[in-house]
Amino acid sequence: MSDLEQMYQQVIMDHAKQGRGKGLVDAQSRRIGESHQVNTTCGDEVTLRVGLNGEHIDSLSWDGAGCSISQASVSAMTEILADTDIDTFEEAFDAFRELMHSRGEPLDDEHLEDLLGDANAFVGVGKYPARIKCAMLGWSALRDALAKAQS
Amino acid sequence: MSDLEQMYQQVIMDHAKQGRGKGLVDAQSRRIGESHQVNTTCGDEVTLRVGLNGEHIDSLSWDGAGCSISQASVSAMTEILADTDIDTFEEAFDAFRELMHSRGEPLDDEHLEDLLGDANAFVGVGKYPARIKCAMLGWSALRDALAKAQS
Amino acid sequence: MITPEQIRDDFPILAREVRNGKPLIYLDSAATAQKPTAVIEAVDAFYRTTNGAVQRGAHLLAEESTAAFEDARATVARFVGAQSGEIVWTENATYALNTVATGIAHASAGIGGEAAARYRIGPGDEIVVTATEHHANLVPWQQLAAITGATLTWIPIDGEGRVDLDNLDTVITDRAKVVAFTHVSNVTGLVTPVEPIVARAKHVGAITVLDACQSVPHMPVDLHALGVDFAAFSGHKMLGPTGIGALYGRAEMLETLPPAVFGGGSVATVTMEQTTWLDAPQRFESGTQPVAQAVGMAAAVEYLEAIGMENVAQHERELGAIMRAGAAELEGVRLLGPVDGGDRDLIGIAAVAVEGVHTHDVGQVLDDRGIAVRVGHHCNHPLHKHFGLTGSTRASTHVYNTEDDARAFVEALAAVRPFFGVS
């Protein structure tokens, strides 16, 4: 598998196409946060809406446009974090960021790998520093949206 | 004679001290021109006043402050050009400028050497491009003053 | 005629390998060009043997540095058909354009006094640009309008990005005070005909400012012949060092423009209360100048002159044609701008949008093959919007590119949609 194929694994291509959680939904949650993030170098954008019930993420949806990495990444993130809680998000966020900075090496931790699910497929992005921003876009949006929902 | 000694020949030192024509005089000429020139890198300045009667330079005086090269040069210029005419100035100006750009070689022209008189002593300045401006200061002032007197 | 295979030997970086040992195919010269050994060594030699403060001090290094600095200015001036005193050193072309815009803002705020009166603008006046400007030649004017109360207007472009010359008389009105336009588009590669715009601007008494960033590195440019009042270009795009650019200003225009930046080296006398300025070009060169970079830029000029700018232009015209024609023929690939300019000349640029594949993903496939191109909006949001896009993938050439490079770009483009399974 070439570096390029490692980066664009089938699961990424699928997420880019399907867009899990794509289409903003009217969340009925107690607290709602929304964040709009733009990657100014390429114009990629994501608008992400999160609904919280206490610590529980009970609604997660987004809209956006951009490269396959940015769109697939927010899709995979939505899949693994919908119906979890803030602690899970924090742990997954840190794990994903670590993966991004691992220069193409998978995480050596079964628990974190389980946690990241499809997001593990983004391992190849770590070899292309310019693309890390793309993969992080949705994650940053969720972090920001959660902060807003809690404030 | 070292380059330094060639630059500061005794005749230059003498002109720097005596300042021939120094002290502005009230010219009674038909046409009067005055010019103030500043060398901004070092603050040297010369104010030069010329009186013309037709083509004849019948009054030439100046005031100024600055390095020995700038002050001696305007002094020597005053000595050789007082009581001459515009054509003589033009010829002397070109000859002096040529001397400045001769990189330390005297002019190879008896007529011009005669014309420049004490100003020939500035030959050593040509080896120090940064000082050419100093030596030219008075000459530029006279050219400017003549242009004003004629306009 | 150019033999790029020989020229390539002059550029050390072209011998390096990129991703997984692939040879480098550099097609990003419109962003920044590579440097020949002659330029690298000129900079190097300056630091090793000459470096001193210029235009100040009387010691030998200062003298030699000043001579090198002013010789470089004369060389760059000659290259664009200007006088030495008409060239102002700047950090890059963006700063050169801002020098004019801020100078006008300063004049409008009273700096420069009566002598600068012709630069004063305000409400009711118009600043005219085109709809194909790089941000560097749009935002300064837009903000100048905001600061002074003047109005920004623009010359429209056609569907393929050509600057529309048919309605100049109505677009450039009597109220126009500045007309700023690009000589060559950094997206389509189209050359703007300068003459009709300058003629109309002159007719209404407007100052003309030419963004010559993509012309001076790629074709013969004679600024006196073009008749513009100001022009801007960068060293780094013409095989020179980073950190240097130039503002050209017609002698008469530079004479009265107030400075944009204040400090040492540009002033005649300073008291706590008041400052008087030196003549141009020094008036615009505050602080210690990019001296080594000026020397390097002059070395780049000499390198280009030895090749001959007519040859450079012809070579790049051919490469551009190969890339554009090849790309336009591909299924699902859209070329921004025309394949062939008709009455408009083009340089070695091809910007494309691949249907169904984001520009970042396109760039990634090319990068994997060792091909360096630019992805994104290339600092030109409005033009991409005009084409209904947010970004594109741009290949751009310089003297060192071969026909093989141009073909490699087209081949790689052809592989993009299959790779992503788009059809």
Add this chain to the structure above:
Amino acid sequence: MITPEQIRDDFPILAREVRNGKPLIYLDSAATAQKPTAVIEAVDAFYRTTNGAVQRGAHLLAEESTAAFEDARATVARFVGAQSGEIVWTENATYALNTVATGIAHASAGIGGEAAARYRIGPGDEIVVTATEHHANLVPWQQLAAITGATLTWIPIDGEGRVDLDNLDTVITDRAKVVAFTHVSNVTGLVTPVEPIVARAKHVGAITVLDACQSVPHMPVDLHALGVDFAAFSGHKMLGPTGIGALYGRAEMLETLPPAVFGGGSVATVTMEQTTWLDAPQRFESGTQPVAQAVGMAAAVEYLEAIGMENVAQHERELGAIMRAGAAELEGVRLLGPVDGGDRDLIGIAAVAVEGVHTHDVGQVLDDRGIAVRVGHHCNHPLHKHFGLTGSTRASTHVYNTEDDARAFVEALAAVRPFFGVS
């Protein structure tokens, strides 16, 4: 402890001969410093192996160049006790100071909107400098006052050039909006105590701007500890390349300052009508940046760090003392500023006036002996006027200078009046 004899080997230019085969004694580092091989080679290597457009494009060279550029920023930031995001690259220190002044002018003209409100100034407001400023830290503020209608005031200096700290409470009034002052005088070499000025400025809510041009290259400087809002310094004075400098801005301050220069690379979104900006530091970095120079400046920082800035300061303090004490003892030679600063620290500078001999003529005698010094006003008219002079002859040191260099300066000075027959 420093062994300059060893350090000298790192600076190729110091091996060259000057007038009539004399060895070079370089005492003009306050104007511009010489460059070690490590810096020259860092620039060289960047062009040979890495050069690509930064912060744009996704190809390997662009990635590597961006990494080199941002690593350089982190290195320079660490050197002055700042965060990476608090360092903005500029052409030189003069541009850095102008970035703040013009940013304030822009805020006052409405650019940056409400977010930039704290930068708005106008009639009734005061901008405070000192009477010992370099033109680069005087003229921008004087002109900002002219543009906005604010008033320029200044902290006086004593007969020897010391910034007067006794009356800060009356000089820096409640109306002060900006207090800009030099960390080290480029004429006397005196270090300004930063703390009382910052304390008073903070008390009245004024922004503080430090001209750190002559401190950062010569002593340990921790900008966070000093507590200033902004600071400016140049690469070329700290053994780095020409064409690069840095503006430091406290994170919170940079966040809302509007840009001074407009163009690509600093903008988030651009339409024909409107522009939004990126966050700092990018907001202040329009156009293609001096990338190779940033890399070179970082190499200079690493070179200085290896020596240790405490060692640099101590070494130069000693050389300065030799030059000042030696000069002050000479008949007919007047030292500008104190021999010994008392409660004020001094760097390796000695500026003198020789009675009866113009500074240009003094410089010529020194130059003839291979000694490179600065003559003239050193971009500081007001301070020379304060001393009743139009110019002086200044010797200034850096790490590569030896005690022999310092003594050679004094000996040459002693020969000046005899040479011109003055007594």
